[in-house]
Amino acid sequence: EAGVVQSPRYKIIEKKQPVAFWCNPISGHNTLYWYRQNLGQGPELLIRYENEEAVDDSQLPKDRFSAERLKGVDSTLKIQPAELGDSAVYLCASSFQGAMDTEAFFGQGTRLTVV
Amino acid sequence: GENVEQHPSTLSVQEGDSAVIKCTYSDSASNYFPWYKQELGKGPQLIIDIRSNVGEKKDQRIAVTLNKTAKHFSLHITETQPEDSAVYFCAASRGYSSASKIIFGSGTRLSIRP
Secondary structure (H helix, E strand, O other): OOOOEEEHHHEEEEEOOEEEEEEOOOOOOOEEEEEEEEOOOEEEEEEEEEEOEEEOOOOOOOOOEEEEEEEHHOEEEEEEEHHHHHOOEEEEEEEEOOOOOOOOOEOOOEEEEOO | OOOOOOOHHHHHEEOOEEEEEEEEEEEOOOOOEEEEEEOOOOOOOOEEEEEEOOEEEEOOOEEEEEEOOOOEEEEEHHHHHHHEEEEEEEEOOOOOOOOEEEEEEOOOEEOOOO
């Protein structure tokens, strides 16, 4: 079974440019998360989806970050415009929440470098 | 706000010895405590978890203990092997599910000396 797939793996952009990350969760998983991991730190939740609905986006910087999960499957995270401080690894994770909850499985992440 | 503190930030042990990582949490409503292992270039992987209704859980060479009164929990790895070298994160969450919001510690870089 394929795990959580993220693309691209690496992205280098100049500040003020837009960037987008894509995530394909594990088939059947209804819950999807986007985390940001700064160097030497633990992941921090940006947004959590249950199906198509964003149920927790309190940590998402809404002035420049946006996310969507159309049809409750794939998701994209966008930054526009990017700032130097946005350099980090962006992790996507998915899980199933229901009668039998599963653990959250993480993708390999997208390493963003803003120059 | 909710916070999870993790110590030490780096740990080096001789192969075959034990390693212990300790965490404390601030949210008294937390009741699910997963531990993740992250290898270079990969996402975190769940290795063991514990819920608030138990005080200890063991899975082969890995064990976790939880003290809800003191709000701290620990990871114990016995008979360490080279493949145990990685960054380990503790985490805390409300709700009996990893689907709930998970607050991560800052990580411990574990190195196993041959």
